[in-house]
Amino acid sequence: MIGKLEMLxxxxxxxxxxxxxxxxxxxxxxxxxxxxHLEDQLGVKLVLRGSRYGGLTPEGQRALVWARQIVGDARRLREEMRFTREGLSGHLRIAVIPTALTAASRLASAFNAEHPNVGFTIRSTTSVEVLKMLENLDIDAGISYLDNEPLGRVSSVELYRETYSLICAEQHRLAGREAVDWADLAEESLSLLTPDMQNRRIINKSFMEAGITPVAQLESNSTVVLVSQVLHGGTVTVLPEDLALFLTAGKGLNVIPIRGQGAGHAVGLVAPHQAPQTPVLQALLDMASKLAADTAGRRRLTAAAGRRRNR
Structure with missing residues (x-):
């Protein structure tokens, strides 16, 4: 039965x-x-057939909900039994929005330091695809925005707040600024993520609130391409500060904070809402909480040091 439900x-x-x-x-x-055979076992027609696949019947749609739950439960049972035999082991599949790839790497590294028998596959995709892949059981967890678009029924742990910086060449007219406003970028040639990325929608909104309609000279779903275009193509780009610092290290590019962002958008780990979680997934959620607490603590110390310097 499980195999046939996986087929559905x-x-x-x-x-x-x-x-x-x-x-x-x-x-x-x-x-x-x-x-x-599954239709015969359940006594209903699940799939509309003609010369090609025609979709699921209403009964098929309902069966799909149960199929995902049953297959997910079966996988959790296997994970639970493996834990009793081998401890924490196995392989975690994580889908990540492009701007959070450095955070995903830190999470995997911290997790492996404590649980070396768990491997990872990390792939980059859109926030919409993260949720679809969770629903289809194609991944075990994701890292995405938590507060900008509906997530549905998931378990989540906030990892950090995303704030943006300008990346430009050292000789650019804005390179000497300590900070810039969104309005300062009105006439700039931009390289930005593609419109299907939630990060792009957030940045577009920030530009529009500043009275600017951004027009990208280059669009890509790769943040590496964006930074390369700044380096070689004479454009500027906007990326989260942590990722910007990582991608520009040693490249002769300047990273300049952008004012007027408030607390920033929450980015975090999302996993299927289930009780109990598998031991491996629960350990991953716990590690995410630990890293988030460490990050918040470092930021409080940095802010306090800044206040002392300004006295």
């Missing part, structure tokens, strides 16, 4: 019999037969 999940995700079969590593006839 794959078919609903791919919306194509051939692609769904390939994703599972089976032939298309095997997939079709498995779906028919």
């Amino acid at each position: 999940i794959a078919l609903a995700k791919e919306q194509h019999f051939g692609r769904a079969a390939a994703s599972l590593g089976v032939t298309q006839p095997t997939l079709s037969t498995g779906i028919r």
